[in-house]
Amino acid sequence: FRFEQIYESKKSMARVGKIHTPHGVIDTPSFVAVATNGALKGLDIRDADASGQQLVFCNAYHLLLQPGPEIIEGAGGLH
Numbered sequence: 001f002r003f004e005q006i007y008e009s010k011k012s013m014a015r016v017g018k019i020h021t022p023h024g025v026i027d028t029p030s031f032v033a034v035a036t037n038g039a040l041k042g043l044d045i046r047d048a049d050a051s052g053q054q055l056v057f058c059n060a061y062h063l064l065l066q067p068g069p070e071i072i073e074g075a076g077g078l079h
Contacts, residue, residue, distance in 0.1 A: 004018045032055045037059070
């Protein structure tokens with residue numbers, strides 16, 4: 001993992017950059033959806049994909065309880 005800084009505001013110190021991971025690059029700042037209990041609420045997958053988001057936060061504990069580790073592993077796991 002590494003962070004590549006593209007720009008830093010002299011006024012606010014806010015940064016624009018890229019997070020490089022083994023699974024791809026995440027632009028920052030970025031819209032990040034939160035999947036409560038492993039599901040996005042209020043969006044179907046087509047809308048989520050069309051939004052251009054590059055990342056979804058999932059709660060691993062919720063996914064352990066339901067649907068369970070076997071289902072998650074069978075779907076390719078979490079990255």
